[in-house]
Amino acid sequence: MKSIFGFLLGVALAASAAAQTRVVTLGTQGGPLPSLTRSQPANALVVRDRIYLVDAGNGVAHQLLAAGLDHRKVERIFITHNHDDHNADWGTLMGLQWSTGRRAEVHVYGPAGTESMLQGFLQYFAPNARIRMGDSKAYPDPRGLFHAHDIAGPGQIYKDDLVTVTAVENCHFAHGTDAQRDAQDKSYALRFQTPDRVVVFSGDTGRCAGLDAFAKDADVLVHEVIDLPLIEKAMRRELPPEMADGLMRHMTAEHTTAEDVGRLAQAAKVRKVVLTHVIPGRDEPDSVYTDAVKKHYDGPAVVARDLMTF
Numbered sequence: 001m002k003s004i005f006g007f008l009l010g011v012a013l014a015a016s017a018a019a020q021t022r023v024v025t026l027g028t029q030g031g032p033l034p035s036l037t038r039s040q041p042a043n044a045l046v047v048r049d050r051i052y053l054v055d056a057g058n059g060v061a062h063q064l065l066a067a068g069l070d071h072r073k074v075e076r077i078f079i080t081h082n083h084d085d086h087n088a089d090w091g092t093l094m095g096l097q098w099s100t101g102r103r104a105e106v107h108v109y110g111p112a113g114t115e116s117m118l119q120g121f122l123q124y125f126a127p128n129a130r131i132r133m134g135d136s137k138a139y140p141d142p143r144g145l146f147h148a149h150d151i152a153g154p155g156q157i158y159k160d161d162l163v164t165v166t167a168v169e170n171c172h173f174a175h176g177t178d179a180q181r182d183a184q185d186k187s188y189a190l191r192f193q194t195p196d197r198v199v200v201f202s203g204d205t206g207r208c209a210g211l212d213a214f215a216k217d218a219d220v221l222v223h224e225v226i227d228l229p230l231i232e233k234a235m236r237r238e239l240p241p242e243m244a245d246g247l248m249r250h251m252t253a254e255h256t257t258a259e260d261v262g263r264l265a266q267a268a269k270v271r272k273v274v275l276t277h278v279i280p281g282r283d284e285p286d287s288v289y290t291d292a293v294k295k296h297y298d299g300p301a302v303v304a305r306d307l308m309t310f
């Protein structure tokens with residue numbers, strides 16, 4: 001009897017340990033075109049009661065609310081790269097936190113340029129801060145609250161008592177035509193080690209050999225995905241031909257097909273694949289992606305919608 005009790009206690013403890021970390025997909029659209037069915041890219045990694053944000057596309061404060069997460073409790077923000085579908089609202093989120101009562105520091109970690117972007121945001125924010133600080137003495141100077149850090153990857157970029165975050169450059173800007181842009185602008189994949197799980201976010205990337213080792217044995221691989229025939233069809237229909245040509249080069253070289261996500265997941269032996277940043281992400285069935293992943297990967301693969309939890 002005692003041993004059965006012990007077994008049940010063990011199961012309960014294991015279940016509670018498994019619940020320490022969860023991923024909430026706040027925005028699953030491959031942007032930047034606004035969509036009524038999917039929000040711009042953002043994910044919350046919730047570890048116990050702490051919220052770490054990975055990317056902050058337009059509307060992220062609204063999506064946090066919809067997920068039942070208090071936007072004021074986001075303490076750390078990580079930006080994988082500086083395309084506007086990923087970075088549009090990190091400053092805005094910080095500002096809304098300040099305006100609605102957060103008084104503890106907020107830190108954002110992003111590619112080179114993040115620190116100077118914070119200075120730009122503080123300038124943008126200054127008139128609002130001046131007006132509110134005139135209304136009430138309860139508002140501290142926002143310059144003391146917001147902090148930005150340029151990622152100096154590869155390797156460990158952040159650590160606290162709950163998570164260790166490592167970064168590696170992925171292959172999102174690797175094939176660009178603008179050499180200067182390639183030299184100064186970086187795009188990163190991020191790996192979070194929490195007390196009970198390893199969660200890897202691919203960021204935006206083409207098929208990238210370095211990610212096989214980086215994602216090794218992850219419990220959850222949150223990976224971007226694209227269907228090239230579907231997006232090409234949509235762009236040829238909606239855009240001038242020369243614009244569609246340029247964009248197809250970017251889509252082909254700097255994003256990842258579902259088959260290639262499956263190859264990576266199998267090589268890295270990850271336990272679960274969550275597909276997000278879906279392009280085109282319109283009304284195509286999930287099987288467009290999951291069937292292709294399954295050609296190469298024998299674990300579970302799910303196409304995320306906004307506000308799912310994994």
Ligand SMILES: [Zn+2]
Pocket residue numbers: 081083172204
């Ligand atoms: Zn991008």
